[in-house]
Structure formats: C-alpha cells, structure tokens
Amino acid sequence: MRNLIFISYFFPPMGGGAVLRALKFVKYLPAFGWRPLVVAGAGDYHVRDETLVAEIPAAAFVRHVGRGGLFAGAQKAGPPSPPSRHVVARLSRRLSRQLRGVASFPDIYSWFARPGYGAARRLLTSHGGELIFSTAPPYTSHVVAARLARDAGLPLVLDYRDAWAGNPFERPPTPIHRWRTPRAEAAVLGRASAAVTVTEGMAEAYRRRLPGGRPVVFIPNGYDEADFAEPAPSREGPFTVAHSGQFYGDRMPWNFLAAAARFAARRDLGPDDFVVRFAGPVGRSVLRRAKGFGVRVDAPGVLGHGDAVRAMRAADVNLIIIGSRPGAAATLTGKIFEYLRAGRPVLGLVPPDGEAAALIRQFDAGAVVAPDDVDGAAAALSRLYDDRGKGARPCPRALRRFERRRLTAELAALFDDVVKS
Numbered sequence: 159m160r161n162l163i164f165i166s167y168f169f170p171p172m173g174g175g176a177v178l179r180a181l182k183f184v185k186y187l188p189a190f191g192w193r194p195l196v197v198a199g200a201g202d203y204h205v206r207d208e209t210l211v212a213e214i215p216a217a218a219f220v221r222h223v224g225r226g227g228l229f230a231g232a233q234k235a236g237p238p239s240p241p242s243r244h245v246v247a248r249l250s251r252r253l254s255r256q257l258r259g260v261a262s263f264p265d266i267y268s269w270f271a272r273p274g275y276g277a278a279r280r281l282l283t284s285h286g287g288e289l290i291f292s293t294a295p296p297y298t299s300h301v302v303a304a305r306l307a308r309d310a311g312l313p314l315v316l317d318y319r320d321a322w323a324g325n326p327f328e329r330p331p332t333p334i335h336r337w338r339t340p341r342a343e344a345a346v347l348g349r350a351s352a353a354v355t356v357t358e359g360m361a362e363a364y365r366r367r368l369p370g371g372r373p374v375v376f377i378p379n380g381y382d383e384a385d386f387a388e389p390a391p392s393r394e395g396p397f398t399v400a401h402s403g404q405f406y407g408d409r410m411p412w413n414f415l416a417a418a419a420r421f422a423a424r425r426d427l428g429p430d431d432f433v434v435r436f437a438g439p440v441g442r443s444v445l446r447r448a449k450g451f452g453v454r455v456d457a458p459g460v461l462g463h464g465d466a467v468r469a470m471r472a473a474d475v476n477l478i479i480i481g482s483r484p485g486a487a488a489t490l491t492g493k494i495f496e497y498l499r500a501g502r503p504v505l506g507l508v509p510p511d512g513e514a515a516a517l518i519r520q521f522d523a524g525a526v527v528a529p530d531d532v533d534g535a536a537a538a539l540s541r542l543y544d545d546r547g548k549g550a551r552p553c554p555r556a557l558r559r560f561e562r563r564r565l566t567a568e569l570a571a572l573f574d575d576v577v578k579s
Contacts, residue, residue, distance in 0.1 A: 159193045159217070161285050162573065163278050163306065165292035165299045167267055169198035169222075170214065173207025173460065174439075175403055175492045179319060179356075180293050181210055182382055182562040183569060188217040190570035195281045197274050197302075199267065200224025205439055209462040221281065223273040259331045264322075264342055267296035274302045282310055288577050293317035295328075301342070304349040313351040313576045319379075321360055326485030327407055343367075351576045354569065357513050359488025373575075377568050379492035380560035381499040385464065390501070390550050391472040396454075397427070397543055399505065400435040400473035402466050402493050405444055408481030408529075411436070414507055415451040417535030422453050425540060429454035437461050437469050470500040474546045475524070475539075480508040482529045487512030495560045498523055501550035503542050507535060521554055 166180035184194045200222040214220060258266040281287070290312050292303035300316055307314035320327065323340040330336040344367070347353070352373045355361045361376040368374055399418070405411055415434070422432050433454045436445075440457050448455045461469060470476050476497040480489050487509040494514055497504045504524035508514040515526040525538035558564065 159188065159191055160289070160573075160577070161193045161195055161287040162187075162289040162291055163281060163287050163303075163312075164194040164196045165274065165278060165290070165303050165306075166196060167199040167270055167274075167296050167299050168203065169196060169220065170210035171206045171208045172199075172203045173205040173210065173463070174203075176295075176319070177207070177210065178463070178492060179317075179379055181213055182380075183293075183566050184218050185213050185215055185382075186563045186566035187570060188215050189563070190567055192570055192573055194218045195278075195285055195287065196220040197278045197281065198222050199270055199274075205460055207460075207462050209464060219281070219285070221277045223270070223277045263335060263338060264297045264301060265295065267298045270296070270298050271302050274299070275305055278302065278306050279309075282306070287312065289573055290314045291317065291573070293319060294322065295320055297322050297343070300346045304346040307349055313579075314349050315352045315354065315572065315576060316346065316350045317354045317377075318360060318364065319356055321363065321485075324363075324485070326483045327481075327489075351579070352572055354572070356492075357488050357490050359513060363488075373572070375568070375572055377565050377572075378490060378560060379495055380562050380565050381495045382562040383499075385467045385496070386471075386499055388468070391468055393472065393474065393546075396429075396431050396433045397546055398433050398435055398473050399475045399477055399539070400437065400469055401477040401479070402461075402470060402496075403438045403491070405436075405440065405479075408483055408486075409479045410444075411448060411477075411479060413530055413532050414477060414479060414505075414535060415448055415453065415455075417532045417539060418453045419451045420532065420536040421539040421543070424536070425543065435469070435473070437466060467496060467500070470496060471502065471550065473500075473502050475503050475505050475542050476500065478504060478506045478508060478514065479529065480506075480512065480514055482509060490514055490517070494518075495557075498557055498560075499553060501552070503545070505535070505538055505542065507531075521557060 168176040169180055187194050262268040290303045290307045292299040294300045322343045330339050347368050353364050353368055354375050354377050356378050358376050361374050364374045433456055435456045437458050439460050445457055478494055480486050490513050498521055504518055506518045506526045507529045510528055518524055518526050527534040527538050
C-alpha cells in the first residue's frame with residue numbers, strides 16, 4: 159500500500175460539513191491502495207462530532223496539531239447552549255475572527271503552518287510517502303502542502319472545496335490581503351501536479367490557473383451509502399421543512415421564512431400543522447428573528463452526522479439556500495447530495511441557472527426558486543404540501559455516481575496517474 163501525506167485542518171472529532179469530504183476520502187482510500195497519513199488541526203473550531211471518529215479506518219494514521227486544549231470551546235452535538243453563555247461566546251468568536259483575519263495570512267488558521275509542516279515532515283521521515291494531498295479551505299493547508307512537496311521532492315495534489323483567489327463568499331479583509339492572495343495562490347499552483355474541485359465551474363476556472371496543462375479534475379461532494387443503511391424513518395406529525403447546517407453571509411433564511419409565513423397563512427396552517435426545523439449551530443439572534451415571522455421554528459441544535467441524516471430522511475421537504483452573489487451559480491453545498499439520497503423533496507432557493515438547480519432538475523427532486531423570489535417559494539411550498547403523501551423515492555441509478563466510495567476511487571486513480579507521470 160502506498161503512503162500519502164493528507165493535510166486537512168478540518169477533521170474529526172471536529173464536526174460539520176467541512177469535515178465530511180476529507181473523512182470520507184480517508185475512509186475509502188485504503189480500499190484503492192493508498193494509506194492516508196493525516197495531519198489535522200486541533201481546536202479553533204466551533205463544532206465537534208465525536209461519532210465521526212469511528213469512521214477513520216485502522217489503516218490510516220492521524221496526527222492532530224494545535225494550540226491549547228484539544229477542541230476547547232467547540233459546541234457538541236445537542237441543544238443550543240444557554241442564551242447568556244452562547245451570546246458571549248459568539249460575540250467573542252466574531253471579534254476574535256475579525257482581528258485574526260486582519261493580522262493573519264492567508265487566513266485565520268495561518269498558525270497551523272509551522273506545526274502542521276513539522277508534523278507532516280516527521281510522518282514522511284518515519285513512514286515514507288509518495289504524494290502530498292491537501293484540501294482547503296483553510297488555504298493554509300495548501301501552503302503547508304506546497305512547501306512540503308518542494309522540500310521532499312514529491313508530487314502535490316490540491317483539493318479545492320472553495321475557490322481561493324476570487325472566492326465570492328470570502329473577501330480578503332484588507333488591500334494588502336487582496337494584493338497578496340492571488341500571488342500566494344499562483345505560487346502554490348506552480349508547485350502542484352494536479353488539482354481537484356467540487357464543481358464543474360471551479361474546474362474550468364482552475365484549468366486556466368494551473369500552469370502547463372496539468373490536470374484539473376471535478377470530483378464533487380457526495381453521500382455515503384453506509385450512512386443510509388438504516389430503514390427510513392416513518393413520516394408523521396406536522397408538515398416539516400428541514401434545513402441542515404449553518405446560515406452565514408447571504409445564505410440566510412429570511413426570504414424563505416417570509417415565504418413560509420405566506421404559505422401558512424394561505425393554507426390556514428398553525429404550529430401543529432407546519433414546522434420549520436433548523437438543525438445546526440444556529441445563533442440565538444437568528445432564532446429570535448426567525449420566530450418573528452410567525453411560523454413555528456424548532457432548533458434541535460447541532461446534530462451528530464448520523465442524526466442529521468435521519469432528520470433529512472424524516473422531513474417532508476429539505477431546504478437548501480445559496481445566495482445570489484457573483485459566482486454563486488457555481489456553488490454546490492455538500493448537503494445537496496445527502497438531500498437527494500434521502501429521497502425527500504428538495505426546495506432550492508438557488509440561482510436558477512446554477513449547478514445546484516441543475517442537479518435538482520436532473521433528478522426531478524423538488525422545486526427551484528430564485529433566492530429572492532418570496533412568492534415563488536410560497537407557491538412551491540404549497541405544491542410540495544399537496545404532494546406530501548408520497549413516500550420516499552428509491553435512489554436513482556444516476557445518483558450513484560455521487561457515492562463517496564466511487565468518488566474516492568476517482569481520486570485514487572488521479573493519485574496513480576500523478577505518481578506514474
């Protein structure tokens with residue numbers, strides 16, 4: 159079995175969507191002849207999910223590096239924290255992130271560069287390796303990987319979950335950062351043998367950035383069939399629209415909630431008939447404003463990934479929100495594939511000409527509405543409500559292209575090609 163250094167700041171016992179791509183690659187790479195030697199961060203993240211640790215295969219080796227206590231301050235799966243403690247912690251985190259954003263480069267995880275490089279170098283010395291792989295954000299992971307590939311003389315493969323320079327959702331905080339970012343990324347790309355992206359749009363962009371005609375491969379996020387091994391839960395109770403994950407930037411639920419209020423009023427639905435469920439690290443201020451729309455909003459807090467999948471399968475409708483900023487059309491959030499596999503209808507408040515909309519239409523999985531079309535969303539909810547008696551759909555054959563094991567096989571094949579060239 160070949161060894162590779164696998165650099166991913168986000169890794170269990172951290173939780174949330176940022177963790178799953180790296181974890182599932184690590185879970186299945188040994189089946190295709192690659193042993194991941196993982197260098198991951200410790201702490202400085204607000205969610206943890208210890209249930210994910212059980213998915214790390216025995217063949218893998220994981221080294222966490224960090225500052226202070228391991229995952230201090232992270233929010234465990236479960237109900238939200240008491241209001242006073244939650245608000246103070248949230249304000250403290252926001253201020254800390256803003257200050258660190260100005261003082262750090264390429265991102266607030268820049269402190270990870272030195273210990274991450276040291277840990278990776280020691281793994282290479284003790285175990286050997288044939289390839290360096292890193293996944294970002296944070297882009298500090300790519301900086302560490304590029305330096306290691308240069309010093310060790312090994313090929314480098316970069317995985318982009320989000321674009322670096324030109325990311326429509328992450329504007330560099332100062333003019334100096336805006337000047338340095340494309341130059342830093344160009345230096346990293348100059349070292350890379352190949353790159354991987356989660357959307358076709360990003361792949362096209364990086365084919366123009368990666369020099370020398372080196373391969374840029376589209377390997378999307380996906381779903382793990384093992385997460386759906388249990389029978390689907392029975393559907394009963396009020397009509398439920400569920401959202402899994404965080405709200406941030408222009409991916410906020412306000413237009414959806416306005417549409418939900420109109421839908422409930424037109425259909426004369428009370429709190430026993432219709433509920434919106436926000437599962438994830440949703441702030442108290444968001445919940446206070448959400449409840450002002452006059453619809454019932456439940457917030458179970460952060461769920462372990464297994465519970466999150468069960469909630470998707472129990473919902474009448476699963477909600478996805480993608481903003482309308484430039485570049486949003488090329489965005490595919492990871493949860494859309496689990497939504498599709500769950501077999502429940504999807505309501506997508508997404509750019510109608512974007513990749514998420516195309517997926518929903520391809521699988522006839524629900525309704526696509528422009529993010530700011532409140533009336534359209536209310537009408538879509540009414541149609542979905544009328545169809546709620548239909549059971550969960552079986553997994554379409556075409557959807558299996560997005561199964562995590564198959565996607566990992568594609569990544570392993572790229573690794574094989576890179577080390578042969």
